Amino acid sequence: MTQSPSPGPIRIAALYGFATVADPEGLRARLEAAACDGGVRGTLLVAQEGINGTIAGPADSIAAVLAIVQAQPGLANPEIKFANADAMPFHRLKVRVKPEIVTMGRPDIDPANGAGTYVAAVDWNALIADPDTLVIDTRNDYEGEIGAFANAVQPNTTGFRDFPAWFETEGKALIAQRKPQRVAMYCTGGIRCEKASALLKAEGVDDVRHLHGGILRYLETVPEAESLWDGECFVFDERVAVGQGLSPGSHTLCRGCRMPVSDEGRASPNYVEGVCCQRCHATRDEARRERYAERQRQVAIAEGRGIVHIGVPTPEKPKRSL
Numbered sequence: 001m002t003q004s005p006s007p008g009p010i011r012i013a014a015l016y017g018f019a020t021v022a023d024p025e026g027l028r029a030r031l032e033a034a035a036c037d038g039g040v041r042g043t044l045l046v047a048q049e050g051i052n053g054t055i056a057g058p059a060d061s062i063a064a065v066l067a068i069v070q071a072q073p074g075l076a077n078p079e080i081k082f083a084n085a086d087a088m089p090f091h092r093l094k095v096r097v098k099p100e101i102v103t104m105g106r107p108d109i110d111p112a113n114g115a116g117t118y119v120a121a122v123d124w125n126a127l128i129a130d131p132d133t134l135v136i137d138t139r140n141d142y143e144g145e146i147g148a149f150a151n152a153v154q155p156n157t158t159g160f161r162d163f164p165a166w167f168e169t170e171g172k173a174l175i176a177q178r179k180p181q182r183v184a185m186y187c188t189g190g191i192r193c194e195k196a197s198a199l200l201k202a203e204g205v206d207d208v209r210h211l212h213g214g215i216l217r218y219l220e221t222v223p224e225a226e227s228l229w230d231g232e233c234f235v236f237d238e239r240v241a242v243g244q245g246l247s248p249g250s251h252t253l254c255r256g257c258r259m260p261v262s263d264e265g266r267a268s269p270n271y272v273e274g275v276c277c278q279r280c281h282a283t284r285d286e287a288r289r290e291r292y293a294e295r296q297r298q299v300a301i302a303e304g305r306g307i308v309h310i311g312v313p314t315p316e317k318p319k320r321s322l
Helices: 024-038 059-070 121-129 141-146 160-178 191-202 214-221 286-304
Strands: 010-018 041-047 050-057 079-085 093-097 117-119 133-137 147-149 182-186 208-211 229-231
Touching (some): 010 059, 024 059, 208 214, 214 229
Parallel strands (some): 041 093, 182 208
Antiparallel strands (some): 147 229
8 A cells, every 4th residue: 555645635545456345336335425425526436346446535534435445345455546636636426336347348357366466566677577477568559659668568459358359369379489487467557467367367377477556656666777667657647647756757648539649749740739649630520620629728718717627637537447
């Protein structure tokens, strides 16, 4: 569990945990009631496989919601990352029951009881430097494009739901070809690689390991001089990307396709702030570009008045799973 820095008026908690939830609807109702009573906003997803989400509110209210989570069998120590904010980052509260807390399209996979072995950030370098380790990035194509661990296999999926098919058609063949002693997997915050490790174990891979806390924990923990990370890490909030020590990265977000845009990408003649980028400009007709341009004008007006425009994405509307 990562503790927060100095206290702020708004406490933010990003959390997940895999555990068998016998009554997802009952847990959802208890969480929603506590959150509503405490003025908490954000999103929580509950499924039979566990809980996932990000919430914000007064510190004591956040603690009350987390106490309900931690009272659930198997969730006494969920992964929680705290942060503080000067203003509420979410517009509303959503607590929902879903088939999966991170969608892979395989609700039969049981991460609570069948996941691989956690690897601490301080032990990750030695693991992936071993030639007998096959390293797999479980994130999506656009994430791997802006940063990755050296020599990691990039499945180049467009969504986590595509990962099982990639493993069936390419991953198994790769393991058969290389015959690694072990497979090491990573993702942004730990949840996708943990679930993917359970998939590989269910498919007969004996030694599967995954980076505890994901890339974010690694960048926060491992000194820059020792880091094997190359590039920036895409994140699911308005920072867009972070670097060593979780410092702000250089990428911004295309408001047309919600993909990261580099300095080079912003120099492209096809990049229009708030409208489109090199990746999506050809897919936007004139009517859509006009709507996006008007939205951008309204955002600029709101910024000039010192307020947040409702059309600006917040972490309440994550673009993909961590």
